[in-house]
Amino acid sequence: MMMSLSVAFVCLVSFLFTSVFMALGEKRGLDREKCSPYECGFEPIGSARSSFSIRFFLVAVLFVVFDVEVVLLMPFAFMFYHGKSVxxxxxxxxxxxxxxxxxxxxxxxxxxxxxxQ
Structure with missing residues (x-):
């Protein structure tokens, strides 16, 4: 009984948060900057198919790989804290x-x- 009340409470709170944030996120009007492809303040120049350095893509992929590495190492930190197994x-x-x-x-x-170089 207590478990079902906990689950119902979590579902209710998540529904309330979702409703509030969706209501707050509604657009009140059209903003020129928000409607542009880039929100950084620069006007888009050239076509969307312009070339870019492949090194940028490679560094982004390497960042994702090593970011996932950090996530996978977190259980090892907890394992070392609670007790070591061979x-x-x-x-x-x-x-x-x-x-x-x-x-x-x-x-x-x-x-x-x-x-x-």
Whole structure:
């Protein structure tokens, strides 16, 4: 009974928050800056199919990979805090070894250099 009340309370609160934020997010009028493709204040110049440096894309992908790495390392931090197991430490070391091999390969390949020498 208590569990179903908790679930109902969480559903009610989430519905209320969603309703309030959707009501607050309604557009009151058309804003010229919000209707432009870029909200940074610059006027769009050129077509949408203009070329850009592939290095920017590569750095963005590498950021996503290492951002996911941080998320995957969080359970290891909790494991070390609550108690160490041999299997947990070994799996953490294997995971970090694979990541460092990938980082070493990217450095050797020159993927992390923004400007060519």
């Amino acid at each position: 299997l947990g430490v070994l799996s953490c070391m294997v995971f970090l070894f694979i990541l460092f091999v990938g980082l070493f390969h990217e450095c050797r390949e020159g993927s992390l250099e923004w400007v060519n």
